[in-house]
Amino acid sequence: MAEFDFDLFVIGGGSGGVRAARMAAEAGARVAIAEEFRYGGTCVIRGCVPKKLLVYASQFSESFADAAGFGWSVGETSFDWPSLIAAKDAEIARLEGIYVRNLGSAGVEVFRGRATVADPHTVHLATHAHPVRARHILVATGGTPFVPDFPGSEHAITSNEVFDLPDLPASVVIVGGGYIACEFAGILNGLGAAVTLAYRGPQILRGFDDEVRAHVADEMRAKGVEILTGTDVAAIDKGADGCAVTLASGETRRAGTVLYATGRIPNTAGLGLEAAGVRLGRRGEVAVDAFSQTSVPSIYAVGDVTDRLALTPVAIREGAAFAETVFRGNPTRADHALVPTAVFTQPEIGTVGLSEEQARAEGEIEVYRAAFRPMNTILAGRDERMLMKLIVAADSRRVLGVHIVGHGAGEMIQLAGVAVKMGATKEDFDRTVAVHPTAAEELVTMKTPVGAPPARTRTAAPAP
Missing domain, CATH: 3.30.390.30 (FAD/NAD-linked reductase, C-terminal dimerisation domain)
Incomplete structure (x- = not known):
């Protein structure tokens, strides 16, 4: 009986994990991968791809208005949210199918269900009675939205749920000032919702060039987004007609929906990593070296779960570098410098x-x-x-x-x-x-x- 069932077991079916699994299998390794939600990860299922589709949809309202200046007569227009979401869902399902087929074509064994780490070489699958043994384990579980605990926080939705709302809310309070919050402010405003963006900092888009931040804020306001800086939400009360949002100043705003977009944190809760000896950082991120190796030599991690540079193309590069290092004997570091x-x-x-x-x-x-x-x-x-x-x-x-x-x-x-x-x-x-x-x-x-x-x-x- 073989000591290990697989040479590599990947936990997480997002961009980084899938790329690592495919490349390792193509190098001759016996590879398995497990995903508890849907293959494609945050980017494909409820991140970059569906977001960009919604961005395109929201820009038509401005395009229709612009057309008159170029000699076009555009009749009465209307927008149907369920139609957009159905089309988005069909495209996401198509992309997920491609991810799964590509894994199978590469020879990767695909599991659907939650996987956790039991020890440096053992993985428990929620759908299987017996544990799986692997020579190497790769953690690629990405990030998860973070909502702070405050009165009524359970009434807020996150960037996970916003893609599946049954209807477009007439009004939205978005909490946060990062790129996710600002992107959804533009999307929902363009589709016709009244949008208020509440951010506790002095200016949106912290970490970007200051002049860029100010320019974008001014243009967002000109397009109709209300931006409140230096404020936070103290409480949310939900009633039959929507939510009453109490700000830290004591002011109350009413909205059909409250979207919390205050950032994402590494998705490591309940994975068993610390018990297996893997060192985690302050935010729960998996601590890794330049080659994505953790404090446990047989366990590696790539992508947003490491909290290095939370971008899909970076996760893909990290997954490829991992496979090149471990399964092709070519030590490779992912380059995090000057990433556009x-x-x-x-x-x-x-x-x-x-x-x-x-x-x-x-x-x-x-x-x-x-x-x-x-x-x-x-x-x-x-x-x-x-x-x-x-x-x-x-x-x-x-x-x-x-x-x-x-x-x-x-x-x-x-x-x-x-x-x-x-x-x-x-x-x-x-x-x-x-x-x-x-x-x-x-x-x-x-x-x-x-x-x-x-x-x-x-x-x-x-x-x-």
């Missing part, structure tokens, strides 16, 4: 590298900035403005950060991220011929740093 990312607020954000504040703390810099009305809003008569910033080291001339706010920011930052990762200088950007007329050309046409001369501002694409 997008926030699908409205307007959206694309960012890579250091913020202006972070860069100033490290040395002398130059800041190049352009703020302008993009062409797609001119004939529509909207005042929405784009913002672009380059943060440049004064001595090496290397571009330390790129920040974009506006339509297509996520698409632009992917390509800008390549240049920043390669160590491009401001002069490299300058030597690149602009693509005209585009918003992206601003990235290579900003000539004067912010300082003595005022930052250049334009109202439309410059003449050739």
Whole structure:
């Protein structure tokens, strides 16, 4: 009888765990994976993918209004939430099916049900009477929404439940100021709900460039989102007609739904990790080294459960690096430096590298900035403005950060991220011929740093 049933047992069927399982199986390992909810993880099931679909849906309200400026006559419009959710559910089911099929094609044994760690080599499956033995265990259970305990907290929903609401609420109070809270503020506002965003900090989107934060907040307010900073929720009372939300100031707001988006925490509760000797951090995160190995040599962890950089593509890279290290004998570290990312607020954000504040703390810099009305809003008569910033080291001339706010920011930052990762200088950007007329050309046409001369501002694409 073999000492181990599998060479690798993966707990968690999200992006990181699935990538690790497939790559390990392709390297010849005997691999099993268990997921207690649905394969695809937070990103596919109730995160990035369904969120982006809802972002697209919410933007049509503005597009219909813009169309008149371009000569189109759009008749009476209406929105049906159940139809959107049904279409979203069908797409998510399709993607989950692909995940499961790909695992099977790679030779991975797939389990549906909760798995917990009993010891460094033993996994208990809720659906099986007998434990499973594995040479290596990989924890990839992701994160879970966090709602603090206060009177009436049980009446709040989270980013897990918002995707499955039976109807679009007429009014929503969203608690939080991070990217999840701000993204849903834009989604629900665009679909027609009255949205109030309550955040205890002085400005939304903590950790991003300060000017970017202010710009997005101003544009969100202009689109109709009420943003209350420096406040928190003290209590929620639920009645037949919705919720009464009492703020810390004593003020009361009424809303059909209260959405708590105050962050996610590592999903390690009840997994048996500490009893097995795995060291956890203050937030419950699995402590790992550069190769994703825990304090127990046979147990590894990747993705949001490690609380390193909670992004799906990063989890995928960590899963691949783990498989390369453990099953191909090629020690590989996932690279967490200069990772580009997008926030699908409205307007959206694309960012890579250091913020202006972070860069100033490290040395002398130059800041190049352009703020302008993009062409797609001119004939529509909207005042929405784009913002672009380059943060440049004064001595090496290397571009330390790129920040974009506006339509297509996520698409632009992917390509800008390549240049920043390669160590491009401001002069490299300058030597690149602009693509005209585009918003992206601003990235290579900003000539004067912010300082003595005022930052250049334009109202439309410059003449050739």
